[in-house]
Amino acid sequence: xxxxxxxxxxCAAVALGFATVSTTADAGNDRFKKVLERGKVVVGVKADYxxxxxxDSSGKLVGMEIDMAQDVADAxxxxxxxxxxxxxxxxxxxQQGKIDLMIATMSDRTDRRKIVGIVEPNYYTSGTNxxxxxxxxxxxxxxxxxxxxxxxxxxYNKIVAKRYGxxxxxxxxxxxxxxxLRDGKCVAWVYDDSSIGxxxxxxxxxGFEMPLNSEDDNPWGLAVPVDEQxxxxxxxxxxxxxxxxxxxxxxxxxxxWGIQPTAFLKMQKDKLTPARKHLK
Amino acid sequence: xxxxxxxxxxxxxxxxxxxxxxxxxxxxxxxxxxAIWVSIQLIIAxxxxxxxxxxxxxxxxxxxxxxxxxxMAGYIQFFRNTPPFVQLLTFYFVVGTITPQVDxxxxxxxxxxxxxxxxxxxxxFAGAFxxxxxxxxxxxxxxxxxxxxxxxxxxxxxxxIYIILPLAFRVCLPAxxxxxxxxxxxxxxxxxxxxxxxxxxANQIWSDNVNVPEMMIVLFLYYIGLVGIxxxxxxxxxxxxxxxxxx
Numbered sequence: 001x002x003x004x005x006x007x008x009x010x011c012a013a014v015a016l017g018f019a020t021v022s023t024t025a026d027a028g029n030d031r032f033k034k035v036l037e038r039g040k041v042v043v044g045v046k047a048d049y050x051x052x053x054x055x056d057s058s059g060k061l062v063g064m065e066i067d068m069a070q071d072v073a074d075a076x077x078x079x080x081x082x083x084x085x086x087x088x089x090x091x092x093x094x095q096q097g098k099i100d101l102m103i104a105t106m107s108d109r110t111d112r113r114k115i116v117g118i119v120e121p122n123y124y125t126s127g128t129n130x131x132x133x134x135x136x137x138x139x140x141x142x143x144x145x146x147x148x149x150x151x152x153x154x155x156y157n158k159i160v161a162k163r164y165g166x167x168x169x170x171x172x173x174x175x176x177x178x179x180x181l182r183d184g185k186c187v188a189w190v191y192d193d194s195s196i197g198x199x200x201x202x203x204x205x206x207g208f209e210m211p212l213n214s215e216d217d218n219p220w221g222l223a224v225p226v227d228e229q230x231x232x233x234x235x236x237x238x239x240x241x242x243x244x245x246x247x248x249x250x251x252x253x254x255x256x257w258g259i260q261p262t263a264f265l266k267m268q269k270d271k272l273t274p275a276r277k278h279l280k
Numbered sequence: 281x282x283x284x285x286x287x288x289x290x291x292x293x294x295x296x297x298x299x300x301x302x303x304x305x306x307x308x309x310x311x312x313x314x315a316i317w318v319s320i321q322l323i324i325a326x327x328x329x330x331x332x333x334x335x336x337x338x339x340x341x342x343x344x345x346x347x348x349x350x351x352m353a354g355y356i357q358f359f360r361n362t363p364p365f366v367q368l369l370t371f372y373f374v375v376g377t378i379t380p381q382v383d384x385x386x387x388x389x390x391x392x393x394x395x396x397x398x399x400x401x402x403x404x405f406a407g408a409f410x411x412x413x414x415x416x417x418x419x420x421x422x423x424x425x426x427x428x429x430x431x432x433x434x435x436x437x438x439x440x441i442y443i444i445l446p447l448a449f450r451v452c453l454p455a456x457x458x459x460x461x462x463x464x465x466x467x468x469x470x471x472x473x474x475x476x477x478x479x480x481x482a483n484q485i486w487s488d489n490v491n492v493p494e495m496m497i498v499l500f501l502y503y504i505g506l507v508g509i510x511x512x513x514x515x516x517x518x519x520x521x522x523x524x525x526x527x
Contacts, residue, residue, distance in 0.1 A: 088487045111490050136386035147387060152471075152480075153487040162307065169394070169474040170484065176373070176472075183377045184388040 028231035044099035047084035051257035087153030108221030117229030118221035127214030130188035149186040299491040315481035329403030334410025359408035398470040406463040417448030
């Protein structure tokens with residue numbers, strides 16, 4: 001009489017056990033599943049970092065990283081939703097689940113890896129340099145005691161202040177810090193060399209130059225939620241980056257957006273492209 | 281200071297992950313302390329300036345000259361009807377570029393810096409409200425009292441300083457109290473023009489050390505403390521100025 005009861009209880013327990021096991025295994029894939037379920041991937045991108053992420057004349061977000069986000073959405077077969085993020089809040093957007101993925105010109109730093117899931121291979125790199133009026137700066141040490149404009153949230157503000165004794169005046173957006181430079185409120189604007197390069201190439205900065213040797217060359221990292229770094233979502237993005245680098249897609253995008261070609265992308269392409277000699 | 285509290289917060293970070301770096305690392309501690317100083321200077325300067333604007337403004341509102349009265353009304357409408365954030369940016373980026381500055385070789389040292397513009401902009405903003413608050417106080421002073429002062433031979437300005445204003449103050453202190461607390465909180469907007477006050481510095485610190493929740497808590501407690509002190513001072517003032525049987 002009791003046997004069937006015990007048996008069914010046992011079955012239930014086992015089933016429950018399996019259920020628990022399978023949920024623990026899936027816990028780190030919640031975000032990835034959600035993306036597929038809702039048929040939409042939400043990507044955090046920059047809106048003030050020309051030409052990686054900015055608004056065109058109609059107000060639409062465009063740029064190299066937006067194209068990359070579109071590639072991700074296409075590969076997943078889902079729709080793309082873009083969320084503009086700031087340097088100072090982009091990691092919180094990801095932590096709080098407001099975005100599924102962040103491609104926002106972020107430098108890959110040790111302390112950041114504790115908070116968001118940065119996946120390799122890094123898709124880009126840049127160093128720190130300054131934009132200044134021609135003929136004023138010769139070396140980094142010239143910045144000592146002088147006002148240098150920057151953007152709130154950039155990690156090199158502190159480095160420039162600590163290493164060279166510059167007085168960093170950091171504004172909320174690049175538009176304000178660049179305006180402050182034009183107004184002569186500071187002697188230079190400290191930022192990524194790649195971004196300064198494209199500013200100079202845009203022709204809007206005649207009379208200005210990038211006079212110093214770039215320092216602290218640092219790879220950029222895109223990020224998924226930290227729990228998913230080693231699960232499907234993280235592995236998927238690692239694969240995306242590998243394909244972008246080896247297929248020459250990023251070099252193509254660099255050209256499309258008028259960015260000075262970087263040695264990094266060519267080097268990565270050569271390094272990561274597998275020897276296919278064994279294939280006939 | 282850092283030696284005493286440093287080890288505790290260092291341990292807290294290692295043990296629990298709560299990173300109150302400002303209490304154990306010298307560089308961040310110095311930044312934090314400098315920010316306390318700047319923000320208190322900013323608050324005191326803004327409060328003082330807005331009070332002066334309010335007192336002068338309320339007097340100007342009742343001036344004989346039509347031009348002064350019209351000018352005053354225009355000022356109040358302009359500053360009350362535009363966001364303080366926009367005013368701050370306009371002062372710094374528009375008015376700031378046409379004010380005199382000294383060429384320092386590669387950059388210009390302005391006569392009025394970011395701090396100065398913050399005080400001017402926020403002071404005028406809160407001053408517009410203070411003007412209206414003082415006016416409400418002045419209007420509450422009975423005409424009979426003013427007439428009595430005139431009968432005793434007081435000139436308009438003397439009557440304003442010695443009779444009207446002291447009485448008006450007592451009436452409008454609660455409203456003034458409110459506006460000053462608001463102004464204290466509004467000084468955080470100065471982070472947008474890079475005045476290194478508490479909001480700006482906290483932002484820098486959390487960007488460099490990715491400890492947003494911790495710095496948010498510090499910010500909250502800091503401003504709760506400051507507002508608490510201001511309210512306490514204002515209440516004491518209100519209490520000391522009380523005339524038994526009046527108001």
